[in-house]
Amino acid sequence: xxxxxxEVSELIGKLEAMSPTHESERQELMDTIATELExxxxxxxxxxxxxxxxxxxxxxxxxxxxxxxxxxxxxxxQGRSPSSEEFSRKVAELKGLVMHHVQEEEGxxxxxxxxxxxxxxxQRLGEKLQERKQELMxxxxxxxxxxxxxxxxxxxxxxxxRWPCW
Numbered sequence: 001x002x003x004x005x006x007e008v009s010e011l012i013g014k015l016e017a018m019s020p021t022h023e024s025e026r027q028e029l030m031d032t033i034a035t036e037l038e039x040x041x042x043x044x045x046x047x048x049x050x051x052x053x054x055x056x057x058x059x060x061x062x063x064x065x066x067x068x069x070x071x072x073x074x075x076x077x078q079g080r081s082p083s084s085e086e087f088s089r090k091v092a093e094l095k096g097l098v099m100h101h102v103q104e105e106e107g108x109x110x111x112x113x114x115x116x117x118x119x120x121x122x123q124r125l126g127e128k129l130q131e132r133k134q135e136l137m138x139x140x141x142x143x144x145x146x147x148x149x150x151x152x153x154x155x156x157x158x159x160x161x162r163w164p165c166w
């Protein structure tokens with residue numbers, strides 16, 4: 001989880017440093033950030049939080065609330081032009097939400113998990129988290145590939161029939 005936190009923080013930093021004139025690159029990077037955060041939240045909610053709930057239910061409730069705020073912020077960004085100032089402002093807001101969540105998680109929550117679950121159980125959870133993340137990322141890639149293939153077939157039909165398909 002800490003590795004995911006560092007990677008997303010780095011990606012957000014790259015996005016903030018990127019010129020607004022690089023619209024397609026900014027959008028692509030934001031899409032990557034959104035995917036990483038979505039998968040990260042899902043594996044935490046499926047695997048880590050249910051175990052941690054036995055140690056500190058209030059922390060889990062707060063972390064889930066933070067995930068909802070992060071998902072909402074991503075939604076606010078995704079409908080905006082990557083070259084706009086509003087996009088940049090919303091990315092800065094997302095960064096603040098993510099950094100706050102990371103600080104809370106890596107601080108008290110991880111300490112409570114070590115104390116309440118033990119190193120051996122945390123090791124097994126880490127393995128499950130990594131395995132599930134890989135499954136989710138593969139599944140998302142496969143869905144994207146199918147979508148591209150469908151769009152290509154539709155484009156080929158439109159081209160061969162010379163009918164507008166939109």
